[in-house]
Amino acid sequence: MSLAELADLLGRDFMQRALLAALLTGLAAPAIGTFIVQRRLALLGDGIGHVAVTGVALGLLTGASPTWTAVVVAILGAVLIEVIREQGHTNGDVALALLFYGGLAGGVLITGLAGDGAAALQVYLFGSVTSISPTEVWYTAGLALVVLTLTLGLLPQLFAVASDPEFARVAGLRVRAYNLLVAVLAAVSVTVAMRTVGLLLVSALMVVPVATSQQLARSFRSTLLGAMVVGGVAAVGGLVVAAWLSARATVAPGPSIVILALVMFAATWPVGVWIRRRRRLTEPFPALGTETPGPHEVDEHPHEHGEACGHPAVPHGDHVDYVHDGHRHAVHGEHYDEH
Amino acid sequence: MLNPAGTPVVEARDVTVALGGRPVLRGNDLVVRQGEFVALMGANGSGKSTLVRALTGLRPLTQGSVLLFGTPLHDFKERRRLGFVPQRGTAAGGVPASVREVVASGRLTRRPLLRPAGKADRAAVDDALEVVGLTEMAGDGVSTLSGGQQQRVLIARALAGEPELFFLDEPTAGVDLPNQRALAEALRTLSDRGATVVLVAHELGPLEPLVDRAVVMRDGRIAYDGPPLAHEDVHGHHHPFAGPHDHAPHVGSPFDTMSLDPREDLR
Numbered sequence: 154m155s156l157a158e159l160a161d162l163l164g165r166d167f168m169q170r171a172l173l174a175a176l177l178t179g180l181a182a183p184a185i186g187t188f189i190v191q192r193r194l195a196l197l198g199d200g201i202g203h204v205a206v207t208g209v210a211l212g213l214l215t216g217a218s219p220t221w222t223a224v225v226v227a228i229l230g231a232v233l234i235e236v237i238r239e240q241g242h243t244n245g246d247v248a249l250a251l252l253f254y255g256g257l258a259g260g261v262l263i264t265g266l267a268g269d270g271a272a273a274l275q276v277y278l279f280g281s282v283t284s285i286s287p288t289e290v291w292y293t294a295g296l297a298l299v300v301l302t303l304t305l306g307l308l309p310q311l312f313a314v315a316s317d318p319e320f321a322r323v324a325g326l327r328v329r330a331y332n333l334l335v336a337v338l339a340a341v342s343v344t345v346a347m348r349t350v351g352l353l354l355v356s357a358l359m360v361v362p363v364a365t366s367q368q369l370a371r372s373f374r375s376t377l378l379g380a381m382v383v384g385g386v387a388a389v390g391g392l393v394v395a396a397w398l399s400a401r402a403t404v405a406p407g408p409s410i411v412i413l414a415l416v417m418f419a420a421t422w423p424v425g426v427w428i429r430r431r432r433r434l435t436e437p438f439p440a441l442g443t444e445t446p447g448p449h450e451v452d453e454h455p456h457e458h459g460e461a462c463g464h465p466a467v468p469h470g471d472h473v474d475y476v477h478d479g480h481r482h483a484v485h486g487e488h489y490d491e492h
Numbered sequence: 493m494l495n496p497a498g499t500p501v502v503e504a505r506d507v508t509v510a511l512g513g514r515p516v517l518r519g520n521d522l523v524v525r526q527g528e529f530v531a532l533m534g535a536n537g538s539g540k541s542t543l544v545r546a547l548t549g550l551r552p553l554t555q556g557s558v559l560l561f562g563t564p565l566h567d568f569k570e571r572r573r574l575g576f577v578p579q580r581g582t583a584a585g586g587v588p589a590s591v592r593e594v595v596a597s598g599r600l601t602r603r604p605l606l607r608p609a610g611k612a613d614r615a616a617v618d619d620a621l622e623v624v625g626l627t628e629m630a631g632d633g634v635s636t637l638s639g640g641q642q643q644r645v646l647i648a649r650a651l652a653g654e655p656e657l658f659f660l661d662e663p664t665a666g667v668d669l670p671n672q673r674a675l676a677e678a679l680r681t682l683s684d685r686g687a688t689v690v691l692v693a694h695e696l697g698p699l700e701p702l703v704d705r706a707v708v709m710r711d712g713r714i715a716y717d718g719p720p721l722a723h724e725d726v727h728g729h730h731h732p733f734a735g736p737h738d739h740a741p742h743v744g745s746p747f748d749t750m751s752l753d754p755r756e757d758l759r
Contacts, residue, residue, distance in 0.1 A: 191585045191586045307605070324574075372588065
């Protein structure tokens with residue numbers, strides 16, 4: 154496809170709608186995804202996505218809008234995962250796994266009962282922004298705005314709860330309510346992202362941009378904003394790539410969006426490794442002067458190393474070494490080890 | 493300072509906690525008065541951490557009551573007066589966070605919902621970072637810090653809310669000596685400002701000169717409450733009563749008295 158044809162395609166009404174939906178999804182999913190990754194629940198989005206398959210199937214069976222049945226079922230599933238996790242009867246990952254299987258099996262079973270084949274589910278599993286209707290764009294925009302407003306507005310509270318729930322509880326924050334809010338917002342983002350990346354790949358848009366952004370960021374806020382940029386670029390870019398390839402083959406936008414996000418991760422990863430290496434090198438071993446190391450007595454030591462002893466202190470893993478006559482001394486019981 | 497006439501800030505009566513049906517705390521009474529620096533000590537599994545968790549409301553009581561500043565725990569709404577440093581090796585989560593962000597989250601007790609941080613909030617965070625000596629590291633990622641520095645970050649987080657009563661759960665566990673000294677310095681500043689401190693410690697180390705009251709736990713009960721004890725008194729092998737000993741562990745049923753221990757007969 155030539156550039157002119159591509160520009161013409163991108164100018165079409167349905168494509169404009171699709172681009173808007175993709176952009177909003179690309180911004181909302183990583184925003185809530187950052188909190189989920191912070192809580193080390195990276196697969197939560199995947200679990201909710203599988204549950205939402207059942208919701209879509211219920212929509213197909215009853216003739217109701219699959220988007221709304223998916224929203225309802227995904228929220229119920231997310232709350233259920235959160236409750237199972239909080240009650241602690243099973244591990245968080247086991248709770249997720251149970252819903253994974255149940256959701257997917259239920260979805261395929263109900264779709265069969267509805268008389269549709271797996272093909273009817275295909276659109277929801279791998280995304281199809283191109284068939285999105287104007288009303289659905291408004292739903293998507295509305296839901297994405299709700300997710301963005303709540304995550305950015307409650308960022309300090311959500312950060313405190315996600316990073317240390319016990320501290321948050323003593324500080325008087327309603328930890329359970331905030332955790333449920335994150336689960337519900339995740340469910341809403343999943344259903345928002347359903348039309349663009351599809352349910353099976355939805356977790357990628359919540360996790361991969363965050364993983365990309367945290368290669369370069371040092372703070373939580375910059376990770377979150379960076380993830381939103383990566384998500385937005387990947388969603389819009391992936392859609393354009395899918396449109397461009399559509400002349401030759403049928404390409405669902407979901408896979409191209411996810412692959413693009415992964416490419417961005419692969420590109421930033423070496424940079425992140427390099428930056429972390431640089432940071433380590435900027436905290437060098439203290440300069441020792443030019444004198445050669447003298448003889449070293451391990452058992453006779455005139456003083457105890459500490460803050461006031463005047464020897465340069467070098468943090469070393471879980472302890473502190475002291476530079477002494479060209480050696481690094483680490484306290485070990487009665488004597489000093491050479492490090 | 494020991495403050496026998498001060499207002500009680502913590503009043504625990506008959507505090508009993510069972511975990512999974514097994515009693516971990518058995519009928520403990522503890523009153524902490526304003527300005528006191530109390531160290532909760534005892535062997536592993538003696539219930540000292542559980543007692544602090546019960547006092548902060550993290551562990552529901554099976555029996556008994558806790559009053560904070562004269563208000564029952566479940567009605568206690570003035571969380572800004574409370575600072576808590578959990579027992580934890582690390583302050584890092586799955587996403588990078590800067591030292592400043594973690595410390596600022598301690599300010600939430602004084603910030604209304606959806607209101608951006610004001611000048612007073614920023615000043616409190618700066619002050620907290622200065623007290624623990626981490627001002628230059630404010631922009632660094634928490635995960636790049638050493639364990640002792642991360643513990644100081646957690647203390648700064650509790651400080652940022654400018655509380656009057658601090659609970660610290662093993663702040664010095666696994667922390668090297670220079671960091672323990674920095675910690676002790678921060679706690680001294682706090683104590684001099686008039687805060688009440690209750691801390692759990694296995695060993696006091698550089699904190700020793702700060703402590704003015706030691707509470708020693710054993711088998712879920714407060715076994716000693718008074719001036720600080722030497723290490724040997726807490727961990728040493730001693731026999732509470734004269735006469736022959738068989739050196740076998742004697743296990744009483746829950747809430748039962750140990751008939752071998754004559755002190756029980758005095759109650």
